[in-house]
Amino acid sequence: MCIVNATKAYKPPAARTATAFAQLPAPTFAVVAPPKRFDATASDARWTGNALLGSTGAATKRVLAVDGGALHVISDDGLQTRHIEDGLIVALASSTVAVDDVVAAYDKAAKSGDANDTRTRVNAxxxxxxxxxxxxxxxxxxxxDAKMGRVLAARSKNSAPLSYGFTADGTLVACAGLTAQAMGLDGLLDLTPLPSGRFIFGHRYVKPIEFTQFWSTAQGNRAAAPARKARRSVEVAIPECGVPTQKWGTTGSEGDVNADWHEHPTLHHTKSAYVPPALRRAREAAAKAAAEKAEKDVLHAEEKKEARPISPRSQKVEMDAQIAEAIASQDRLVADLESALVTAVRRASIDTRRASVEVARKNLAKKSLKSATLSAASWERALATSRAARTSVDCARSSMDVSRISSFFSSAPVARV
Structure with missing residues (x-):
């Protein structure tokens, strides 16, 4: 029996294990997307990324910034980057996939459906x-993607680990090779590891969605990590980084008192937002159960109200209350009629007095006007007429006296001598 000479040097088990599971150096980078603003610029996104990564102590090799987001590369070991003119920045860590393949797949998904329909875009x-x-x-x-204002992060098995999370001011961070402790944001940035075979696509609300299937027959989504949502308030200061809470001062408008005034309900709460089937069925079942319960409660309350017995004392009290209310209403009506009658009588007496005064005033005015308009001749004629009348009256009076005296003497007897 012959023994073949060994061609390889002996290695201990620990060394063999370390060699077999040795991994290539992983890149270190971060995609930063500040809260959405209508006037967002590339400089703002660059400044926000520099403020977040300033505490790491590592120098940034290059930055790719667009309106609303920026890619900061610290270590580019095995990293491929691309900046598209239409506002798309991509960072890829892979030894078998090229960045052009990722861009082509993203463009194909964008053209396959309506860009405003979130569900169609996510499925694509x-x-x-x-x-x-x-x-x-x-x-x-x-x-x-600057046009969509959304961050995409995806990884498959045996790839570089990725993490995602929100800062206190609502900035979405998707990174590789970084932790909150390394960035000096422990407690202000909560990073969640992205499971393999999942991707996120959003800005204020992101949820891991499965794009690879463990079984070929699996149709549901296994997120394997909780969904994350930005905080409602964007005015929380970050003292470690010095990020300003507001870009401008008060303007005296409605936006000063609203914590998130730039949010539009039709942009963030559309009916086309993706909802998992299980969650959708649970919501529909809960809404149906709530409606049935409300209907039952209403019917039960009506039946209880109809079936409730009323005691004679309660009936008497209710009747007394109704009678008292009727008497009070009658008293108010009588008082109103009395006041109206007194007011009418007073107005009628005042009108009568006013009419009599007006008639007397008119007669007096006529007399004074007539006396004032008589001429001197008229005065002479009136004076002669009055004198003639007085003379005739005196003559009549003297004739009456003569007739009276004659009648007296004729009726008296004559004394005989």
Whole structure:
């Protein structure tokens, strides 16, 4: 029996294990998306990223910034980046997938449906990323689309670990090779590891969505990590980084008193927002149960109200209250009629007195006007007439006296001598 000479040097088990599971250096980068604003600029996103990564102590090799988001690269070991003119920045960590493949898959998903329909866009991205993983292999990618204002982060198995989370002011951070402690944001930035085979796509609300299937027959989404949502208030200061709470001062408008005045309900709460089927069924069942319970409560209250016995004392009290209310209303009506009658009588007497005074005033005015308009001749004629009348009266009076005297003497007897 011959023994073949060994061609390899002996290695202890620990050394063999370390060699077998040795991993390539992972890149370190972060995609930063500040809260949405209508006047967002690339400089703001760059400044926000520098403020967040300033506490790491590592120098940033390059920055790709667009309106509303920026990519900060600290270590580019095995990292591929691309800046598209239409506002798309991509960072890819993969040894088998090229950045052009990722851009082509993203464009294909964008053109496959309505860009304003979130559900259609998410389903298209799920299919595109799944096909890319099946055709090319494992990858880890982070991207920001300035047109959509959304962050994309996806990774498959055996790829660089990715994390995502929100800062206290609502900034979305998707990074690789970084932790909250390393950035000096312990307690202000809560990073969640992105499970393999999942991706997130959003800005204020992100939820891991599965794009690879462990079983070929699996149709539901296994998020494997909780959904994350930005805080409602964006005015929480971050003293470690010095990020300003507001870009401008008070303007005296409605936006000064609202914590999130730029949020529009039709943009963040559309009916097309993606909702998992299980959650949708649970919401519908809860709404149906609540409606049935409310209807039952109403029927029960009506039945209880109808079936409740009324005691004679309660009936008497209710009757007395109704009678008292009727008497009070009659008293008010009588008082109103009396006041109206007194007012009418007073007005009638005042009107009568006023009419009599007006008639007397008119007669007096006529007399004074007539006496004032008589001429001197008229006065002479009136004086002669009055004198003639007085003379005739005196003559009549003297004739009456003569007739009276004659009648007296004729009726008296004559004394005989």
């Amino acid at each position: 991205l799920r299919k595109a990323l799944g096909d890319l993983h099946a055709d090319k292999g494992s990858f880890a990618v982070c991207a920001f």
